[in-house]
Every structure is written in structure tokens, then in C-alpha cells.
Amino acid sequence: MTTDQYLAELGQQFRVDAVRATSHAASGHATSSMSAADLMAVLLARYLRYDFDWPDHPGNDHLILSKGHASPLLYAAYKAAGVISDEELLTFRDHGSRLEGHPTPRLPWVDVATGSLGQGLPIGVGIALAGQRLEQAPYRVWVLCGDSELAEGAVWEAFEHAGYEKLSNLTAIVDVNRLGQRGPTRHEWDLDAYARRMGAFGWHTIEVDGHDPAAIDAAYGEALDVTDRPAVVLARTMKGRGVAAVQDREGMHGKPVPDAEEAVAELGGVRDLRVDVERPAAVTAPRQTHGVRADLPRYTVGDKVATRNAYGEALAAVGSARQDVVALDGEVSDSTRSEFFAKAHPDRFFECYIAEQELVASAVGMQVRGWTPFVSTFAAFFTRAHDFVRMASVSRAGLNLAGSHAGVAIGEDGPSQMGLEDLAMFRSLHGSTVLYPCDANQTARLVAAMADGAGGVRYLRTSRGASPVIYGPDEEFPVGGSKLLRSSAEDRLTIVAAGVTVHEALAAADELAADGVAVRVLDMYSIKPVDAHALLDAADRTGCLLTVEDHRSQGGLGDAVLDAFTDGRAVPRLIRLAVDTMPGSATPAEQLRDAGIDAAAIVAAVRRYVGASAGADVAA
């Protein structure tokens, strides 16, 4: 057993290393690291069970640095654990270094990227949920939070969800150093203010002097003893603790100490203590069943089926084939149709209520444990979790999201419920995949493909209303592909559609054909990556692409087709039909008409183009 004196020395070592690393980088968060140094020292030396040589050990505890800007402290701990060298520590924030300004999973011991505040605890809830409900595994989740980030609503979604689920395997540690970036926090050192709130949310609360190793040790021990609810250790600390020039002073956030040499001396000099971190118990990992073929639902061509229904049915089928698939929903499973999964696999379904940030964060946490999560809510309401999916992309998390009720086609409920910006949001994420099926068999195949995906955010856009099944159940729909639905040698242009507008495009093409105007129709179900080959071919053969989408003009299908043409090659003519109005209430058909994206609008646009093409000066 380590002595308290050793713990105090270890805390000082962390401070020294944080000072040295930030001083090397000439940037970074020295003072935010120093306040939490003793909290980290006791955790690492006495409580964390972690095999640093085997980061994927299923029995490992999970340590999440929610206050990600205190990365120098985390890296100092890694050094003390023996997995990074002092030389590497001093590459902090260098070009190419794994030791980034905020931690990311480029380091094998980091589960998720942090740095956008208020995300660590919500994700920790997801990891703890997996441990308690899915795995019954003895690992513990430790989340080191800052006090400033407690202002984030997402944190209170986490407190609520963890309290409700009685996640006794979760411990939050709050470094209450009183100072945010630009000045004091709301509650400064009023630990009681925090304790009242968290207690009301069903947590066991412990208040402690965050610079007293023995007291911290007792607090962590007390947290472990609580078996019917999550526990939070509220630690009163000082920002910049140990260096008089910065200690508890405003204006010292996010920068090195003014005189590193002096500070190191004041902290007692450089040390090289090593911590032999306790190894975890042997645990069986969750079963990996990637690639097992699901017995997908089969829909009959000509029947009318909503793609959201196909989503729910396909997901239930994938869940039957694969025990690693879990589903989470934001209290709208009857609408998104994830209820089909919930009924078939209640043990692997998570009701997250109307808290979209915690909804997505829970899924991020579960994929850390190797589970394959599918998250569903209305397409519109994923905007609530934008920052979480953004950070998931930084984490290279493998995440499947399904947004229902896309576009004006939902009808009467009006604009608050219409996902009209979702394609723009998901396309802009690094490494994302964006899928938008128009029929039930296509939807089922894409759900199966999503389940087989690896890292990266995958988004599926589903529709509320029933639409005709146009593809047979054995058709294949590779990600990055498209389907050519109408074509001839005389096509005057190509209609590029996806989802509900595919059916409008087909109706328009038929009407135009009856009139002697041949057009191609391309079902661009894969919005990202887009099928460049098909688009280049269509451009080559028809010279004009008319995109039609139930989404805003910006960032959706109309922009996506451009991905095939931005390398300096010749670009075809482009016509874009999209939703540029502010819809009210109306029937789905009226909505499509008002927005100018129905068959009649397509026909009119094609006629205008063909008429103009017949004129003299268009080729100019």
C-alpha cells in the first residue's frame, strides 16, 4: 500500500510534469491540471484497475477526462504508469505527437475524445449502462469533471439518467477549482450547492478537500461502498495549486505558468515516481458477431411501406442475428419504429427519454465497450446532439443513427418536427456515411450494412409516410452506390433523387415520357459517399443533373452531387429543387407541392430546361 506521503509526492510530480509539458508547448492548460493532480494521484495509485499493456482488457476500469483541457495531467499520469516516456511527454502539442491539446483515442488508453465540455459524464453513463445492464461486468467508470462544465445541460441529462438507472458502477469526481476560463464559476467553492443538485438527482454525494490525499482516499472508498446509486466526489481545489504566481488567480486559464523553472523548483523539482496500477479481474468480453447475416424482412414490390417501419423491422432482425446490437431511443420509439427492436430484444433496448445528448452519448459509451448501437429519434431532433456527434467523429466512434420524420413530407405537424437540415449536418462530419432510402427493401439492406460498419458516424434518414416498394428483396445496395431507375439513349437530363423524391421523380419521368421527353432517374440513396461513377456517366450522357430533395438547398443532395465534379473536370449543368420555403401545416402532398419538389414541379423544371435548350444561345 502506498503511503499518503507518496500520494502527495505523486500529485506534485503531476504538477511538475504539467508545468513542463505546457511550458514546452508554450500553450495548454497548466493550472487546470494542477488543481486535479491530487485527485488523479489517489485514483491512479489506489483505485484504478487497469492493464495499461492491454487497453482492450474487458475488465479494465474506464477513466474519462471530461475536463479534456487538463490533458497534461492525464499524460503525466500515463508517464507515471510507465506507458509514455518523459521524452514523449515533452512532445505535448507538437506536430504529429499523440499528446494532443485535448485527448483523443489516438492514444490507446483514451476511450473517447474530450475537450468539448460536458460530454465526459454523459458518455461515462453509457459505459456504465453497458457494464450494469448488458455485461454485468465488475469494471468501474471514473469521470473526472471540471466545475465549469456543470453548467452544461448535457451533464444534468447524465445525472438524471444515471440516478434513474442507479448506476452504482459510476463515480464522478468534480474538480471544484472555483475558476472558469474568464473568471469565477456560478457557485465557486459552494460544494453544498452542487451536492444539493446532485443529491436531488439521486446521487450519493461526498464533499472533500481535493488536496488532502487521505481525505480523497476516504472519499473514493466511500464511493465504492455505495451500491445502490452513482456517487460523486465534490473536491474543493485550487486552480494552479502549488505555484504562488498562478494559484487561485484569475487570468491564468489555458496557458503555461509564467516561469516554469521557478515553478518546478517551488513544486519540489522533477520526480520520477512510477505507479504500479492494479490489474483488473478477468472478464469475458462482449461477444463480437460482426458479419453474421441477418434474416432481413422481405417486402413485396408494389406494397406500400414506410421506410421507418422497415428500419424497425430490419433492426429487430439484425438484433436477432447479432447479440452485440443494441438500440437506444429518445422516447419516440413508436414513431421511429425502434419499438420493433424493443419488443424483440427488451434487454438490449434503452429508453433514454427526451434527452438527445445523453441518447447519443450513451451510444458512444456503449461502442467503447464493443457494442454496436443504433440510435433513433426524429431527424430534426438530432440537431440537439450535434456537438456530440461532432465529437464522436473526432473519437472515430462507430455509431449508427436513424432519423425519422424527415422533410416536409411529414405533413401537418409543421416545421418544428421536420428534419430539413439533417443531411447538411451529417455530411459535414469527418468520416461520416449518409444514407437516404426510398423503399423498404433498400432500407433493410442499408440497416444491415450499417451494422457491419466499423468506425465512423453512419446516418440513415427515414420517412414517416408509406411509399411503394420498388425494389425486390434480393437487390443489393452497397454504400456509395446508386440505382439507375430510368434511362434511354435519348435522355435530355438526369433527375437525381433520394427518399421520397424518388417516387416523385419516377412519376415525373413517366409523365414526361408520355410527352416524348426522355429523362434519366437516378436513386442516390447513398448521399455520402456519393456514387461518383454514376454521376459522371449521367453527366456525360445527359449533360444536366436536376437534383430534387426534401431538405434545405444547402448541404444536402444538391450539394452532394458536386463531390463528383470538384477536381477541375467539366461540370454538367445543374438544376436544384429543394425546400426554400418555411412550411406550415398541410398534408404531405400539399407540402411537397408548396416546396416545389413534387412530380409537377420536376416536370415543370424539366420543360423549362428542355425549352431553353431548344433555344439558340444555351450552349454558350
Place this chain on the structure above:
Amino acid sequence: MTTDQYLAELGQQFRVDAVRATSHAASGHATSSMSAADLMAVLLARYLRYDFDWPDHPGNDHLILSKGHASPLLYAAYKAAGVISDEELLTFRDHGSRLEGHPTPRLPWVDVATGSLGQGLPIGVGIALAGQRLEQAPYRVWVLCGDSELAEGAVWEAFEHAGYEKLSNLTAIVDVNRLGQRGPTRHEWDLDAYARRMGAFGWHTIEVDGHDPAAIDAAYGEALDVTDRPAVVLARTMKGRGVAAVQDREGMHGKPVPDAEEAVAELGGVRDLRVDVERPAAVTAPRQTHGVRADLPRYTVGDKVATRNAYGEALAAVGSARQDVVALDGEVSDSTRSEFFAKAHPDRFFECYIAEQELVASAVGMQVRGWTPFVSTFAAFFTRAHDFVRMASVSRAGLNLAGSHAGVAIGEDGPSQMGLEDLAMFRSLHGSTVLYPCDANQTARLVAAMADGAGGVRYLRTSRGASPVIYGPDEEFPVGGSKLLRSSAEDRLTIVAAGVTVHEALAAADELAADGVAVRVLDMYSIKPVDAHALLDAADRTGCLLTVEDHRSQGGLGDAVLDAFTDGRAVPRLIRLAVDTMPGSATPAEQLRDAGIDAAAIVAAVRRYVGASAGADVAA
């Protein structure tokens, strides 16, 4: 004074009208309206002070239906107040009707659109803040919430902020009807569970039977008597109250009652009670000072100034000229430089801590009162408030947002802090304006233009690092314009840049010119609306547009230029340079180089294009 019997009858009338309206529409939320009918009846008849003939009366109370799906109840109340007819009531959800599925400000008595849950209370906090801190006006803010939406973190940001600011002019009413959309809420009828939480956040809590008019009256009276903190009335109610077929039953959310005629009979038949709503006291409206010319800061060409600094200085200047301008920041005012405004105008600066949803919502609330808000945080962290800005666009709210630390150019802090998806997000909003200045004088002018804007979300993207001032202080920068920085008759292509990449483009152009390759450079500071005229001219004269941006490839500048070419006309060749990597830590220059958006990358791309153009088959 109305009798309690009258109140009970009025509640029944609201239920009847909700049944009739939803039955007419064959959709909509009857049962969610019926639970809150008595709460609304007592409010309308005895507490609300509102001149329905003068919706802009500065003394009017504000009533926000946070549970926006209960719109039939709101419309029933409007009918009782005499401002809509029974005929109009029965246009609910019809095409063209003002009575949309969820309320929007198309109705003059609706302050803000609701329907995305958990937004009404945060916005109410903003209206109450304006009343308490800016206007010292006696109006009261009433927010009718559902119980399901209390799961949203944004609601807890609101509870925290209102409690901290002691907003005694704010009353939340929670319709605790136990049932969400797909089933029971977490806490069902455990009013104490809610009271504990809200009490811990500094609110006065009152628990009441939500179907007892006398008890409700007493509760509202108690709320009014609390003068040192906000109050919340927690009302136990039954969803579908009064109609046995639906009352307190699952599976009845969001639909009409099965038999409207029977339900109306059960509720005692159609009534036509009118309420003479109490008029407000005379109050002076906040001073409108639109159009007053600010004494903007003037920067010297050749100096190096960060656009975020120019933002802060210009905002302070605009605030000196105009008393209606307010600024709000998410605890990063030292970074966004809104601290300059805070120092100059402390009475009109609002510290919102790290709670971006409440930050934006507060501003939405303040513009309801006629204030001109500027909101700042890191560009990346506006993603946290995406759903709030989306709903602000539905509300036609006039909102100015400034996102600092855009792009990889921030350097060492890494991807969590880099706004790389913000242009895509803001471009996709209906009626939005997106601006991205490259120099200090340009920034100052655009800040002034934003202050003069009317409805709509306006976004300004600023940069962390200093960049050369390239425009004189008297240059004009109209929204929707651009600046041609280099041009000649021999230009081989046009480099379209904005923000930091303008300087890279100029360096590239100079290097290419020295090499005998002439290129145009267009500073596209207005990303939306984009300067179509300039783009068409550039396309016409040079045949190729090379876009270069410190943003993801999707949804930003590269897509924006297309807005000028999607009407079937000939499209120029396009080359897109954008951030397709996942950055780590590095210096700003290394980041631009790694992402392939610096001068060297531009030069290389131009040389490739010019080399290929010299070949035989490119014109094909």
C-alpha cells in the same frame, strides 16, 4: 371576479375545443391539451395581463407554450379571448391556416415557435432577464411546460440560470400528466421528485392538483408572492382528462379522440365562454435605435489584427451608439473578445456560463422584447445549440451570432475546439446570413450591418490569429457582396476564398504571378447570400473556380458558390480545397499545410489545373 365554477367550465370548453379542432384535422394532440386545460383556464381568466388587441404592448405578460404540441389548447384560449373565431379554430392544421400543428409567430400573440421540446423555458428565461435586468418592467413570464420535456438538459440550464439570477418575474407551470409519447415518464406523478430537483436549483416549488381551479388559483397566487426567486407550479394532471376513452391511457398521444361527438357530449357539450383578459399596465418600450451609425474602430492597412478582436471592438462601438444592443457569451468572452463590450457596457452584457443552449435561448428571448442581441462563443460550440438556432429560424427571430476560433487555423488546441462544420450548419438554416471576414475593417463593418438586420439568424465567423489588415477603414462590405482582390485579362482561373484563406490565396496569386500565371482572387466574405454576380462574371472570364476554405468540404464555401449556378446554366470547372483530414495539434501554419489549404497547396492545385488545361483533351 370569475367563480371557480366558471373556471371549471372554461377548462371544459378548452377541452371541447381541443377535441373539435383535432377531430377536424384528423391529427394533433388532443390529450396533451386536455391535461393542461384547467391550468390554462385559471391563467387566462385570473392571472395573465395581456392586451390581445395590441400584441406588442410593452407591458404585456409573455405566455410561452413550451409543450408546443398542445397547440389546440392555446388556440382554444385565443378563441375564448376573442381573437380567433370558432370558424378559424376549425381550420386547425389546414393548408394555409395560421393555426399550425405547433405554434409559430405567424400568430401575433406567439412570441416564439415551440414544438421542439425543452426550449420554451430557456427562452422564457431570456424574456425574464430582459424584464429584470434591462427594462425593470413589471411584466411576468409564464411558461407552460410538459413533464416529458424536463428530461432535456436545456431545461436544467434554464432552471440553473433563472435560479442564479433570481428571476422572480418568471413562473413555470408543469403539466405533470405522467405520460410521454410512448409511455410513462421517468417520474410519473412523483411531484416531489421534480420539486427536489427544482428546489435544489434555487426555485420556489408549489405542488398542486392540476384539475382543481381553486387550488391552481392559490398556487399561481403563491407564485406571484415570491419576490426573491423564480417559482414553479407542479401540477398533477391526467392526460386526456374528462374523456374516459382516452383519460390516463397509453397509446393516446398525438391523435384525436376516437369518437369526437361522444367526447364533446361527455365534456358537457360545446360552450362559448369569453374571457375578458386583464390589460397590462402602461410601460415604456425599450428604445429602438436601429440605423444609428456607430463610431467603428479603424484599423491601419498592413497592421496585424485578429478578426475576433475587431469583432469585440466593433461590438463595443455599436453598443455605444445603440442602447438596444446587448451581448451574451458562454464563459469565453476573453477568447471571443466580447469582453470589450462587457467592459464598455456591463449593464448590457450577460454571462451565460458554459451552457450554449441557454445562451442562444436567452438571446432569442431578448429579441422578443425588441433588444438586438449578439451572442458569442467558439464556432465549434454553437453546434451545441443547433436545435435552438434551427427553431429561432422557424420563429423568424432576429439573432446575431459570432463564432470565434474557426477552423484548423486555431493551431495547437486540436479538433475539439475547431469550428469546421459551422458554415454547413448555419447555411442550412432558413433565412440565415453567413459572413466570414478576413480583415479587421471588414469585420467591423459587418458587425454594424448585423446590428441593422431584421428577422433571421446572422452568423459571423471570426478567427483566432492575427492577420494583415488589407482593406481601408472606409471600404464598404454589403451583405451579399464580395471583393475582387486580384484580376487581369489573362486570368486562368479564380481563387474564391474567405477568412484566413484570403491571405493564403493572395500569397499564392503573387507566387503564381511571378511565375507568369495570372489568377483572380475573390474574397467571398458573404457566404450566404453569395455574390452570384461576381461568381458568374468570374466563371465567364476565367472558366474555373478554385474554392479554398478552412472548413469541411461539405456545406461550406465550396458548396456555397454553387448557389449561383443551379438554374440550368453552364457551370464553370470547380476545384475544391477544404479540410478533409482529422487534425491533431500543430501550429497554425502546420495545420493549414496539413489540411492542404495554404498558399503552397493553392499554387500546386493551380499548376495542376493549368498544366492539364494545356493538354489536349480537357476541353471535352
